[in-house]
Amino acid sequence: MKELQQEIRKIGRGRPMIPEDDIDKIPYLRAVLKETLRLHAPAPLLLPRESTKDVKLLGYDIPSGTQVMINAWAIARDPSIWEEPEEFRPERFLNTSTDYRGLHFELIPFGAGRRGCPGISFAIAIAEFALANLVYKFELTSADEDSLDMTERDGMTVKRKFPIRVIATPCE
Numbered sequence: 001m002k003e004l005q006q007e008i009r010k011i012g013r014g015r016p017m018i019p020e021d022d023i024d025k026i027p028y029l030r031a032v033l034k035e036t037l038r039l040h041a042p043a044p045l046l047l048p049r050e051s052t053k054d055v056k057l058l059g060y061d062i063p064s065g066t067q068v069m070i071n072a073w074a075i076a077r078d079p080s081i082w083e084e085p086e087e088f089r090p091e092r093f094l095n096t097s098t099d100y101r102g103l104h105f106e107l108i109p110f111g112a113g114r115r116g117c118p119g120i121s122f123a124i125a126i127a128e129f130a131l132a133n134l135v136y137k138f139e140l141t142s143a144d145e146d147s148l149d150m151t152e153r154d155g156m157t158v159k160r161k162f163p164i165r166v167i168a169t170p171c172e
């Protein structure tokens, strides 16, 4: 949080808001969003697919017409791909081209291919803009510092089991 705040304050330079045009100048912000979506993809199993022909994959026979679920959650926490996968470390995205637009299959919170999320650009633009300005205008601290429970509820879309309670203090 400290790093993000520092970068945002540097770009804000005392102006009333971070304008949309300046969002690209905050690489740490994008890294924080990527890391958040890596660990907490809202749709962890994407949408179901159906195979259109017989294929053999890693020794398994998958007949035509099989419903295939893609576990993006497991891929995003696979220790053979990610160093310390359970750790929240936005820095891992700073010097890499790894992106969530469906070309890097290790990070697919928006899915990939023809049925990939059509709302991705809108979602990212809004999330970056909102996060940048929330962090710019408020000091955010956890109300439950000692017991932050990140357990999730099961489902096609994932929600926190326990809400994260945040104290937002307006910055001077």
Ligand code: HEM
Pocket: 041, 042, 043, 046, 047, 048, 108, 109, 110, 111, 112, 113, 114, 115, 116, 117, 118, 119, 120, 122, 123
């Ligand atoms: C952080 C925000 C969002 C996330 C993580 C997300 C994620 C996803 C995922 C994983 C899929 C399934 C992709 C696949 O199976 O390959 C999907 C599909 C879809 N998303 Fe999003 N989405 C987000 C925001 C949005 C927004 C803002 C819109 C619309 C404005 C949107 C509209 C859709 C639609 C219409 C589909 C179905 C596409 C189809 O079935 O062909 N999404 N999204």
